[in-house]
Amino acid sequence: MPDADKRFAEEWRDAAYNCFSSGHKFCREVCPVMQVTRNESWSPTAFHANVVAMEKGELEISDVAADYVNCTGCGACELRCPNSLFTGDFYRFRTRTVDLVKAARALAVSQDVHQDAWRRWNAETDERSHEPVTEAAGQERVRDWAEGLELAIGGETILFVDCEAAFHRTSVPRAVARMLNLAGYKFGLMNEQWCCGGPAAEMGYEEQARRFARHNLDDWRASGVRRVLVLDPHDYITFTEDYPKYFGDDYDIEIVLVVELLAELVREGRLTPHIPVERSVTYHDPCRLNKRKGVWREPRELLRAIPGLTFTDVDRVTQWSYCSGGGGGLPIEKPELTARISASRIDKAAELGVDTLVSACPWSERPLSEAGRARSIDVVDLFELLATSLGVAP
Structure with missing residues (x-):
């Protein structure tokens, strides 16, 4: 077994045994992939069982990497697991299946085990600085959605618009910008926004994710940004979970979820x-x-x-x-x-x-x-x- 596989198994063995030993499998019924496929190899319990098999030398990541594709990262399995439901009472252990899946994907990429579409997607994202959600996606057009809105560049508060909204669902960020303007809420845009890096991290391309994160944080620092508004839940996860992991105490940017901000503005009568x-x-x-x-x-x-x-x-x-x-x-x-x-x-x-x-x-x-x-x-x-x-x- 490769040394990287051994380290992975050692890191995740407790999580695997805490899942694998219970036998309840409640997580399967809330898993969206299991609901439509009934494929046990693609279940949350299988993702943990693989770690047990790797620890015992029965499997390597190359044997099961393709199975780990079949996860949306929704987190339903974690909520339904008794390890989470009874934390502090009985099991005293929080299930982290989403993190396990990301770690397994990163392990596969580190050993040059790739999924074809993911490799192409991330190579094109790296080339464009944005995900190829449309043919037009690219750095020169990342602010096209804001045409005519006369939004400032930089400032203490900026709006970060994810790739899908910036290039495909452009009416969404335009709606957000117009509502914030209506409320008199001051904000600007990034000087040079790149993809948040979250999708690369989810597919196992962690080095690329960190590089994109570094660029964005440096851009915020150069523009005096203290607060980032996000309209996309995926960006919110990336900025509140991945970036703190990458940058530690050096990361002191406030992340504000637009849906919570708008609810506050409605409550205040603005x-x-x-x-x-x-x-x-x-x-x-x-x-x-x-x-x-x-x-x-x-x-x-x-x-x-x-x-x-x-x-x-x-x-x-x-x-x-x-x-x-x-x-x-x-x-x-x-x-x-x-x-x-x-x-x-x-x-x-x-x-x-x-x-x-x-x-x-x-x-x-x-x-x-x-x-x-x-x-x-x-x-x-x-x-x-x-x-x-x-x-x-x-």
Whole structure:
């Protein structure tokens, strides 16, 4: 067994045995991949069992690297695991399956074991400084979405717009910028924004992720940035979990989630939705907000503040098992599996008799929209919906 495999097994053995010994497998039923494939090799329990096998010398990472593709990083398995549910009471151990999957992918890349689509995607991201979400994605066009808005460059507070929103769903950041301007909230843009690096880290390309993170932090420092607004939950995870790991005490940037900021501005009366929006909606909890960060109240506050909406809510805990399939690099390597997961999510919305599924994550909206067309269900971003009621929709 390669030395790197041995070190990996040593690092993750306790997590593996704490999972593998319980036998309950509750995590399988909330795993979006397991829900549509029933493939035990792609289950959270298998991801831990592999570590046990590696420790015993029965497997190497090259034998199972392809299995670790089949994870969206949603975190539902961690929430459902008794290790997490009973932390401090019985097991006294927090399950970290998402981190385990990222570590296994990084181990594979370090040994030159690649997934073809992920390798191409990250090579092109490295070349463009942005993910190739559209043909137009590139450094020279990263601020095209802001044309005509006359936004400043730099300042203490800047808005970071993820690749999907900057190049594909440009109406989302335009809606956010117009609402912040309406509220009199001062912000600017980066001088030279690169991809946050989070997708590279999720696919195992950690050196590239760190390099992109270093560039962005240096840009913030040079522009006097103290606060970064993020509209995308994936960026929020990267800036609040990966960057602190990379930079330690040197990282003192405040990260503000736009959905929480807008809810605060509505509460304060600085924004008042007043134009009725006649839709029947339900809300899709983005995995990285609800499950990973516990953010579920503020999106619902905003929906309930919009006049004209008929809002049918679903218990946020029930939605631990809901996922768009749009995370963890899955749509890049296995778009057909993402499509099946999104179709399953749309089916659950259709059961409620709504005409619109509202999300607060640009990365979930492309696969959900494609699935929604087959069921005549619109997929609309929360920020666009709120901007419509405020009279500043793009």
